[in-house]
Amino acid sequence: MxxxxxxxxxxxxxxxxxxxxxxxxxxxxxAAPARPGPSPYGAMSGSPDANGVRLPAGFSSRIIAGSGRVVAGTGYTWHGAPDGGACFPLAAGGWVYASNSELFDGGGASAVRFDGGGAVVGAYRILANTLLNCAGGPTPWGTWLSCEEHSDGKVWECDPTRPSQGVARGALGTFPHEAVAVDPVGRRLYLTEDSGSGRFYRFTPSAWPSLTAGTLQAAKVTGDPVAGTATLSWVNCSASSPASSQSSVASKTTVFNGGEGCWYDSGVVYFTTKGDNRVWAHTPATRTLEVIYDDLSSTSPLTGVDNVTVARSGDLYVAEDGGNLEICIITPGPNRVVAPFIRLVGHDSSEITGPAFSPDGRRLYFSSQRGTTGMEDGGITFEVSGPFR
Known part of the structure; x- marks a missing residue:
């Protein structure tokens, strides 16, 4: 051996x-990087359903909204190029799915409201007059953080429960933002930067949970994250520009090539980097950093890593920008397995965005950003329901 x-x-x-x-x-x-193996839900069907989705047995899909079309049962026209998303429970019952719009002209974010039975009962805009809103993240206090992906990009805090307008949170930095995850235990935020010279950031609010002021830092890696022996330390940086352009910070911090999705769950911050097709796990309590998926083989089922979310089971769901247009699952534990969960058929010029579970964990929402047309006005937002573990 x-x-x-x-x-x-x-x-x-x-x-x-x-x-x-x-x-x-x-x-x-x-623990070791995930290896290809059988999905806990079995193989996908050989043929797509009526909505163009290949699913495991017992699961079904429906289309919630389409770009440029009125959301059924509402008077609201859904935005183009749907991107990052998250679900929020409502005090009166039901939930809301917030979704970004990665448009240069229009941008912003919208929301679809569901009643307790999952029926669509409303749709509306929660952010306008912003550019290239890519991913983002939910907060424990019920707001949606929408991230702009351009050189002057900011993070906007939005109320997903009603028609509204977000507020820019400049203290979280000005750079090509991708996603953000909130650690309610450590009381910090973690942010990815979509750039080949990007960094992994954390933000410590001056007065939790206010995001109006605080300390922004970029990560330095010591050790080998593939071997599971790496730790992170943090370097203070200015919020006015990317860490890579700050001479006193750039040489002291580590490049993360093309930061994408970011999600917090049970003491771990998961994030992805598309430049090297990796999925990472950072545990703030121990400062450790580990690569839990590394695409080193042409037979790997997951390529073009992008948005990410975590199910109640601890399974990680990673959406593809490219590859076979799949959402793949990475199972937890020491013997991690990566396997396809669903695949979109006929969406070859699109990407899968915004995976998020309903509060009860029984429904998974996501979008095909450019749908079957490959155009920004061709986006389709889906719901998949079934026996999620």
Whole structure:
């Protein structure tokens, strides 16, 4: 048997008295980047359904909205180029799905409102007069953070529960923002930058949970994240420009090539980088950083990593920009498996965006940004329901 570097590290750890370190150690010591394997939901159907979606047995899809068309049952016309999204529970029952618009002319974000049974009961705009709103993230206090992806891009905080207009949060930085995730335990925000010379950022509010002021920092990696031995330290940076353009910061921080989706769940911040097709996991409590998926093989099922979300089961769902236009699942635990979950057929010039689960975990929302036409006005927003574990 040939031992790779990770195997040697595990054996070295065992030799150092690791048996006394408990369950947390074993999770880290035996975790490895996900490998192709069978999906917990079985194979996708051989043929797409009426909506052009290939699904595992027991799942079904419906179309919620289409760009340039009135959302059924409402008077609202859905935006073009739908991108990042998230769901929010409503105090009176039901939920809202917020969705960005990655348009240069128009941009912003909209929302669809559902009643407790999942019927669409409203749709409206929650952000206007912004540019190239790509991804973003939900906050624990119920707002949607919409990120602009251009050199002067900002993060806008929006109320998804009603027609409204967001507020720019300049303290979170001015750069090509992609996504943001909020750690309610550490009381910090983590942000990705969609640039070949991008950085991974964190923001510490001066007065939690206000986002009007705080400290912005960029990450420096020490160690090997593929081997699971890396840690992060943080360097203060100015919010007025990307860390890569700040001479006192650039040389002290690490490049993350093309930052994309970012999501917090159960003490871990997950994020993706499209330049090297990687999925990362950062645990703030221990400062550790690990690569949990690394596309090193032509047989890998997941390419073009993009938006990401986490199910109640701890399964990670990663949307593709390219590849086979799939949402792939990465299972948790030491023996991580990556496998296709659904595939869009006939959307070859599009990308999958905005995956997000309803609050009860039974419905998954996402969009095909340019649909079957390949045009910004061809976007389609879907719902998939079924026996999610």
């Amino acid at each position: 040939r031992l790779n570097r990770r195997d040697l590290l595990r054996l070295s750890a065992l030799g150092g008295g690791a048996l006394a370190l408990g369950p947390a150690f074993w999770k880290e010591a035996y």
